[in-house]
Amino acid sequence: MKKRIVFITDCIDVAYNELRGVILNNINKNDEIIIEPVVPIAPFSIINGNFVLRLIAEAYPENTVFSIILNPSKERPARLIGKTKKKGIYFMGANTGIFTWLFRDFGIEELYELNDHGFFPFGGKYVHAPAIAQIVMEKPLKDMGHPFDIEKIIKIDIARGTIVHIDNFGLMKFTGKLAELSDGDKLEVNVNGKTLKAVYTKRMMSRETKEWVIYPGSSFGLLELGKVRENGAKELNIKIGDIITFKKI
Numbered sequence: 001m002k003k004r005i006v007f008i009t010d011c012i013d014v015a016y017n018e019l020r021g022v023i024l025n026n027i028n029k030n031d032e033i034i035i036e037p038v039v040p041i042a043p044f045s046i047i048n049g050n051f052v053l054r055l056i057a058e059a060y061p062e063n064t065v066f067s068i069i070l071n072p073s074k075e076r077p078a079r080l081i082g083k084t085k086k087k088g089i090y091f092m093g094a095n096t097g098i099f100t101w102l103f104r105d106f107g108i109e110e111l112y113e114l115n116d117h118g119f120f121p122f123g124g125k126y127v128h129a130p131a132i133a134q135i136v137m138e139k140p141l142k143d144m145g146h147p148f149d150i151e152k153i154i155k156i157d158i159a160r161g162t163i164v165h166i167d168n169f170g171l172m173k174f175t176g177k178l179a180e181l182s183d184g185d186k187l188e189v190n191v192n193g194k195t196l197k198a199v200y201t202k203r204m205m206s207r208e209t210k211e212w213v214i215y216p217g218s219s220f221g222l223l224e225l226g227k228v229r230e231n232g233a234k235e236l237n238i239k240i241g242d243i244i245t246f247k248k249i
Contacts, residue, residue, distance in 0.1 A: 002032050006060060008039040008053055009069035011124060019069070019121075019129045022220060026133035033136060042166075044072035044095050046156055048240045051164035051173070054101040055219055057089055067132045068093030069124040076119065080148060081131065082111040090135050092128065095148075097156035111153075112145035136145050157191055161243045163191075164222070170231030173222045174244045181248065187214060189225065189246040192238050198246070204228055 007019060016038045026035050039056055042048040049070045057066065066089060071077065077094040084091065085107030092114070093099065120126040134144060146217050158164065158175055165173040172191075181187075181200040189196040189212065198212035207213050209229045217224035225244055 002034055004036060004060065004064045005032045005067060005132060005136055005244065006036045006039060006056060006064060007067045008041060008049070008056060009067070009124070010041045010045075011069055012038055012040045015124070018125050019067075021210035022125055022129035023133050023136075025034055025240045027137055031137070041070055042240050044070070046070070046072065046239050047158060047162065047164055048078055049098045050101040050156065050158065051139075051219075053098065054105065055165075055179075056104055057084075057087070057106060058220075060089070062087040062089065065090040065132060065136050066092070067128065068098055069128055070094070071096060077154070078148065079114040079116075079128065079131075080153075081114050081135065082113065082148075083109045083141065084099070085109045090141075092132055092135065095152070095154050097154045099153065100155045100158075108150065110141050111148045111150060113148040114145045131164060159243065162246050163238065163240050163244060165219075165244050166233045166238070166240060169190050169226065170235070171224050171226035172238060172244070173217050173219060173224050174190065174231055176223060176244075178216065178221075178223060179248070186249050187246045188249045189214065189244065191225070191244045192236055192242050194236055199227070 020035050041052050073096055077096050080095050081092045084139045119125045160176045161174055163172045163174045183201050185200045187198045189198045196212045198214055201207055201213050201215050204213045204215045207228045211228045214225050
């Protein structure tokens with residue numbers, strides 16, 4: 001069976017190639033290992049990391065090994081390794097809150113703290129990547145660390161209306177439930193201290209260029225805000241973590 005490794009990280013320059021090289025130098029050359037293209041996260045964003053990890057976990061097949069390298073913490077957090085109940089996904093990443101969304105929806109079958117190798121500059125290269133190679137080579141997780149108390153898992157609270165992802169078109173995915181709206185309803189939208197006039201639609205590209213729209217997105221029923229055929233997020237300097245509120249007018 002092919003084994004897949006997915007790096008989800010904000011280390012998207014030459015650092016990613018270093019990570020990939022470490023894996024290739026630490027696996028059995030006879031095994032068929034596929035290292036997927038890097039999945040980028042907004043730098044230092046635990047909110048975006050939560051969304052991206054959960055999104056990619058939905059997309060990939062069971063037994064995929066997910067390597068999450070994202071650590072904006074001042075203190076050194078525990079490095080967690082384990083396996084989810086749903087789909088049997090293997091994971092490794094720091095205990096920063098990055099796993100909140102994944103663990104809530106996929107559950108935890110196994111959970112360990114990786115044995116501490118001490119501090120290394122670029123621990124992703126010298127500690128994290130070699131451990132991922134061991135996981136993909138099917139070394140038992142219990143032999144790589146010690147049981148970690150589930151109660152000590154850091155969780156983050158993503159408030160309603162929080163922008164969790166902004167794509168390269170400036171389209172903003174945000175949390176919350178859709179009110180009873182009909183196609184064409186006019187809306188007043190507040191975000192980043194600015195008030196916008198928008199329209200609700202089921203297909204944003206059917207609207208006029210430069211028009212602001214809210215519409216049902218493609219990910220877990222999240223809503224999206226965007227400016228048709230323009231980068232609205234860049235125009236208004238909107239960031240992940242900003243809050244969107246709206247009402248019908």
